[in-house]
Amino acid sequence: MTSYFRPNINTMAGYVPGEQPKPGTKIIKLNTNENPYPPSPAAIAVLRNLDSEWLRRYPDPYANDFRRAVSEVLDVPTDWIMVGNGSDDILNVIIRACAEIGRKVVYPMPTYVLYRTLAEIQPAERIEIPYGEKYHLPMEELVAANGAVTFIASPNSPSGHVVPIDTLRELASRLSGILVVDEAYVDFANETALPLVKEFEQVIVVRTLSKGYALAGLRLGFGIANPKLLSGLFKVKDSYNIDAIACAVGTAAMRDQDYKNACAEKVKASRATLMGDLKQLGFQIRDSQTNFLLAQPPQNNAEQIYLALKERGILVRYFNQPGLTDKLRITVGTDEQNQMLIEALLHLV
Incomplete structure (x- = not known):
C-alpha cells in the first residue's frame, strides 16, 4: 500500500x-x-464588544498589545516575549528551530507527552530519562545526554511537583543547548524559574493562559527569553499565529491579575x-x-x-x-x- x-x-x-x-x-x-x-469579566467584555474590523484585517503578527500587558505584569521587556497559539505552539517552534536528526531532545519522564510527539514529528532523537521514585531531577543524566533542547515541566504533569529554581539554575549552567522550563501550571505554584531568563541566554520560560486564566479554549501562550534566542524562533513561527480576538481577550485577562x-x-x-x-x-x-x-x-x-x-x-x-x-x-x-x-x-x- x-x-x-x-x-x-x-x-x-x-x-x-x-x-x-x-x-x-x-x-x-x-x-x-x-x-x-x-474567565475574567474584563475578558468576557472584550468579546461582547467585538469590533468586526478585527475579523476583516490581518492581526498584529507579534501580538504587541498582549506583549505589552505581559511586560507590565511580569516586568520583562516586550522584546523578550514571544506569543504563541497556546504554549504548545511555542514548544513546536522551539523543536522546529533547534532539533533535527543528530540534535537530541531530552526530558525526564513521566512528563507532558507532547514533548515526545514533537520530537517524533521533526524527527529528532529523543532521550527520555526516568524520574526517581521521589521525582528528584536526574541532573547528571540530563547533562550527560547533551540535548539540543532539554524540556523541564515545572510544575510537572502528571506529578504536580516543582523543580527548585536553584536546581534549574545548576542545570542551565551545565547545558550547552536550550533549556525550556514549561510553566503551564505556575499560577498555582509557589515558585517560578522566570529569573533564569536574565541569567542565561539559552533559557526560555513558557507559559499559557489555559490554566490560571481559564482560557483553554482561546489558545494563547507565550515564551520569555533573551532576544538573542527569540530571534531564531521568530524565523520559524507562522506569520500570523495569533488571531486578533485572542490577542484582545488575552490582553484584558492578563491585566486583570x-x-x-x-x-x-x-x-x-x-x-x-x-x-x-x-x-x-x-x-x-x-x-x-x-x-x-x-x-x-x-x-x-x-x-x-x-x-x-x-x-x-x-x-x-x-x-x-x-x-x-x-x-x-x-x-x-x-x-x-x-x-x-x-x-x-x-x-x-
Missing part, C-alpha cells in the same frame, strides 16, 4: 488529548486540568480539601503545586476506577504508561464537583 507520509510519521502514535465530551453533555470534567471558574489570583487561591484551597478527602479514602497523594492531584487508589486499580467513574458521568485522566498505570490524575474542580467525586469514590474503593 502506498504511503503519503514520511517514515517517522507512519511509525509514530501521535498525541492523544484528554477526552472532550460534546457541548451540553452533563458530566463532571476533571480530566484535562481546565480551570473550574470562568486580581481576578486571576483570586481564582487561583480558590483552586489551591479546594486542592487541599480534596487531597485530605482522598487520603481519608486510602489514596496515596503526592503534594501538588498545580490544579490537579496524582492519586494512587488503595487497591492500585486505577483503570477500573477510571472506567467506573466515567459510567457515573465523572471524567478523570488515566495514563497507560510506565509508572502511571496504578494512578489517576484528577483535576481540582469546584468544591461541589469535588464532593460529588468523593461521594462516587465511596462506592468504588
Whole structure:
C-alpha cells in the first residue's frame, strides 16, 4: 500500500488529548486540568464588544498589545516575549528551530507527552530519562545526554511537583543547548524559574493562559527569553499565529491579575480539601503545586476506577504508561464537583 507520509510519521502514535465530551453533555470534567471558574469579566467584555474590523484585517503578527500587558505584569521587556497559539505552539517552534536528526531532545519522564510527539514529528532523537521514585531531577543524566533542547515541566504533569529554581539554575549552567522550563501550571505554584531568563541566554520560560486564566479554549501562550534566542524562533513561527480576538481577550485577562489570583487561591484551597478527602479514602497523594492531584487508589486499580467513574458521568485522566498505570490524575474542580467525586469514590474503593 502506498504511503503519503514520511517514515517517522507512519511509525509514530501521535498525541492523544484528554477526552472532550460534546457541548451540553452533563458530566463532571476533571480530566484535562481546565480551570473550574470562568474567565475574567474584563475578558468576557472584550468579546461582547467585538469590533468586526478585527475579523476583516490581518492581526498584529507579534501580538504587541498582549506583549505589552505581559511586560507590565511580569516586568520583562516586550522584546523578550514571544506569543504563541497556546504554549504548545511555542514548544513546536522551539523543536522546529533547534532539533533535527543528530540534535537530541531530552526530558525526564513521566512528563507532558507532547514533548515526545514533537520530537517524533521533526524527527529528532529523543532521550527520555526516568524520574526517581521521589521525582528528584536526574541532573547528571540530563547533562550527560547533551540535548539540543532539554524540556523541564515545572510544575510537572502528571506529578504536580516543582523543580527548585536553584536546581534549574545548576542545570542551565551545565547545558550547552536550550533549556525550556514549561510553566503551564505556575499560577498555582509557589515558585517560578522566570529569573533564569536574565541569567542565561539559552533559557526560555513558557507559559499559557489555559490554566490560571481559564482560557483553554482561546489558545494563547507565550515564551520569555533573551532576544538573542527569540530571534531564531521568530524565523520559524507562522506569520500570523495569533488571531486578533485572542490577542484582545488575552490582553484584558492578563491585566486583570486580581481576578486571576483570586481564582487561583480558590483552586489551591479546594486542592487541599480534596487531597485530605482522598487520603481519608486510602489514596496515596503526592503534594501538588498545580490544579490537579496524582492519586494512587488503595487497591492500585486505577483503570477500573477510571472506567467506573466515567459510567457515573465523572471524567478523570488515566495514563497507560510506565509508572502511571496504578494512578489517576484528577483535576481540582469546584468544591461541589469535588464532593460529588468523593461521594462516587465511596462506592468504588
